[in-house]
Amino acid sequence: MENTGIEYIASYARSRGFSVTMINAGLHGLSPDDIIQIIRLSRYRILGISVLHWTIKSSIQIAQASRRFHPDRYIILGGIEAALNAEYLLANFLFVDSICLGEGEKTVAELLSCFSGSRDWRSIKGLAYRVGESVVFNSPADLINPLDALPFPARDDIASVFDLGGPITVSTSRGCFGNCHFCPVRSFYRLSKGASWRGRSPMSVAKEIKFLHETYGADLFSFIDETVAGPGDKGMERLRELAAGIRDSHLNIDFFLTIRADQITKDGFRELKAVGLKKVEIGIESMAESQLHRYGKTAQVKDNHRALAILDALGIQSEIFMIPYDPEVTYSEIKKNFTFYRKRFSGKKARYDVSPLTMADYLYPYPGTRSRQLYESLGLLGHDYFVPFHALRPAVTKTQRVVGLFLAAIHQVFPMSYAGLGNLWINSARLPKRVYHEICLTSARFGKLLSDLTFWVYGITSSSRPLTAQRKRQISNRLGKFLALASKRHDQTRRIMRRYGSTEQKHPSPKLFPNHFSRQLYLYGRCKKRDFIKNSYKKTLEGDRLLPVLMSLLENEK
Ligand code: B12
Numbered sequence: 001m002e003n004t005g006i007e008y009i010a011s012y013a014r015s016r017g018f019s020v021t022m023i024n025a026g027l028h029g030l031s032p033d034d035i036i037q038i039i040r041l042s043r044y045r046i047l048g049i050s051v052l053h054w055t056i057k058s059s060i061q062i063a064q065a066s067r068r069f070h071p072d073r074y075i076i077l078g079g080i081e082a083a084l085n086a087e088y089l090l091a092n093f094l095f096v097d098s099i100c101l102g103e104g105e106k107t108v109a110e111l112l113s114c115f116s117g118s119r120d121w122r123s124i125k126g127l128a129y130r131v132g133e134s135v136v137f138n139s140p141a142d143l144i145n146p147l148d149a150l151p152f153p154a155r156d157d158i159a160s161v162f163d164l165g166g167p168i169t170v171s172t173s174r175g176c177f178g179n180c181h182f183c184p185v186r187s188f189y190r191l192s193k194g195a196s197w198r199g200r201s202p203m204s205v206a207k208e209i210k211f212l213h214e215t216y217g218a219d220l221f222s223f224i225d226e227t228v229a230g231p232g233d234k235g236m237e238r239l240r241e242l243a244a245g246i247r248d249s250h251l252n253i254d255f256f257l258t259i260r261a262d263q264i265t266k267d268g269f270r271e272l273k274a275v276g277l278k279k280v281e282i283g284i285e286s287m288a289e290s291q292l293h294r295y296g297k298t299a300q301v302k303d304n305h306r307a308l309a310i311l312d313a314l315g316i317q318s319e320i321f322m323i324p325y326d327p328e329v330t331y332s333e334i335k336k337n338f339t340f341y342r343k344r345f346s347g348k349k350a351r352y353d354v355s356p357l358t359m360a361d362y363l364y365p366y367p368g369t370r371s372r373q374l375y376e377s378l379g380l381l382g383h384d385y386f387v388p389f390h391a392l393r394p395a396v397t398k399t400q401r402v403v404g405l406f407l408a409a410i411h412q413v414f415p416m417s418y419a420g421l422g423n424l425w426i427n428s429a430r431l432p433k434r435v436y437h438e439i440c441l442t443s444a445r446f447g448k449l450l451s452d453l454t455f456w457v458y459g460i461t462s463s464s465r466p467l468t469a470q471r472k473r474q475i476s477n478r479l480g481k482f483l484a485l486a487s488k489r490h491d492q493t494r495r496i497m498r499r500y501g502s503t504e505q506k507h508p509s510p511k512l513f514p515n516h517f518s519r520q521l522y523l524y525g526r527c528k529k530r531d532f533i534k535n536s537y538k539k540t541l542e543g544d545r546l547l548p549v550l551m552s553l554l555e556n557e558k
């Protein structure tokens with residue numbers, strides 16, 4: 001998928017006369033080593049890296065290589081993770097010059113003008129950097145308002161997005177007014193000054209969609225906002241105006257959006273469906289009230305049910321995100337969530353609205369969140385940067401680990417990421433009905449299998465019965481059957497994906513590339529992805545190798 005933040009930074013800097021090159025590693029299937037090679041051969045004044053929690057190691061590796069090859073070039077990190085973890089990053093990685101604590105558009109443009117003028121970059125608001133051994137935080141920057149003032153994001157990578165079947169991302173708002181304990185978004189925007197949620201005008205959004213449609217032929221979009229509707233009645237009103245804007249532009253498009261469960265209304269969503277809304281992404285997180293309360297969600301279980309019922313009734317696909325595990329989770333909560341999963345996967349309509357590959361997800365203590373404080377107070381943080389799951393109840397920890405390992409093995413052979421494989425999974429809007437149905441069926445079977453596995457493993461890990469040799473044999477047999485079934489399920493899905501997985505354009509139009517570099521990057525990425533797909537079809541779920549590992553996890557519990 002595109003990195004919209006970087007696209008905005010690039011277009012803003014270009015609009016002020018600076019030259020910017022973007023490399024979206026994920027989208028092009030590039031490894032850190034690929035990026036390092038590109039950096040080695042490039043000439044630049046400033047290297048900016050957008051950092052998420054899960055890309056921190058590679059970001060640091062790339063920054064370090066940049067310092068090695070081009071010692072006098074400036075290195076700035078940005079993005080949510082970098083901003084919320086600035087002190088740690090600056091104190092530990094001396095080759096990083098500064099960290100942007102908020103939105104990057106103005107900061108990067110100011111930085112570039114400092115380097116072409118005489119102003120000291122240390123005076124830029126919203127930056128953190130080192131002075132001697134201390135880390136200094138400049139005064140906070142103002143959040144950009146109105147967002148309409150920004151130029152549309154740079155679409156250097158649009159050809160690759162088309163290759164993967166879309167969607168093109170559109171950011172219609174920034175921020176969120178929720179306060180979920182696991183979410184770093186609110187804390188990130190609080191590092192700057194301004195409103196917690198800002199929306200673009202419906203007119204500006206409709207204009208951008210029209211531009212993308214007319215210039216590049218784009219007709220599938222994803223609104224990647226945290227929550228597309230602003231607070232209160234006005235939020236829904238804006239959405240309706242947006243629907244009207246799309247209708248009045250006479251555009252034949254499909255689109256997805258993300259929203260909170262408690263903001264979905266029947267009338268509003270009927271209007272959105274009429275202008276192309278195909279899928280709604282909702283973080284319902286849990287179907288247990290006590291867990292929602294612990295997570296700081298404003299939506300209740302009844303809101304979750306109501307939201308899904310409205311979408312089902314309107315025939316809009318839902319994509320649900322859940323966090324079934326947290327350190328304090330009880331069996332009764334696990335039961336509620338996995339019974340919900342099972343029911344969802346057993347319904348008359350086969351669905352894939354919850355990806356079965358997320359069924360071991362846990363409340364993660366991202367820096368800057370209340371969940372992190374919770375982990376700290378419970379002594380669960382450890383020393384590693386990445387925090388494995390731990391529950392207060394050992395049986396729960398074990399269950400999550402066994403199912404997680406099982407899933408990780410499946411993930412290896414069935415990557416849900418870019419490369420045209422997961423894309424089908426995520427993006428149903430353009431699939432032939434028959435293919436969509438087949439994928440839903442295998443996915444639902446997969447989901448049911450994982451729910452059963454979870455209940456069964458919990459039964460073993462929570463039982464006080466010792467694991468006799470006979471019981472171990474029984475468990476091993478059953479586990480073997482689970483693995484064989486998983487293998488069969490994923491083979492079915494992969495067969496379908498192999499047939500329909502690549503929508504690659506043979507000769508993308510030259511007008512999709514704003515410069516020579518973006519075209520070279522596209523071609524290189526295309527080869528990388530082709531290899532990736534080929535190799536991933538060669539892999540098989542190695543049940544024989546996995547079985548002893550899973551068994552030893554279960555045995556150690558006793
Ligand atoms: C769209 C999206 C995706 C897309 C695209 C990701 C991408 N790289 O852009 C996809 C679907 C691929 C994705 C995947 C994942 N995502 Co995501 N995603 C988002 C989402 C909803 C919007 C991001 C966005 O485009 N925002 C709009 C732009 C304008 O804002 P921005 O990205 O923050 O960028 C601005 C500033 O941060 C800053 N900035 C950013 N980079 C830089 C760099 C420099 C040098 C500078 C100066 C400034 C700067 O300037 C930008 C412009 O103002 C965010 C939530 C959010 N609101 O951020 C989650 C979010 C970023 N994702 C998250 C997660 C956890 C994931 C996954 C791990 C999910 C999963 N389980 O697989 C994967 C990881 C992917 C990966 N390997 O990077 C978390 C990250 C938590 C963290 N601390 O890192 C977030 C914050 C969601 C959340 N509520 O927790 N995601």
Ligand code: SF4
Pocket residue numbers: 176177178179180183184185186226227260283
């Ligand atoms: S509603 Fe979404 S974006 Fe808002 S705080 Fe909760 S998880 Fe974060």
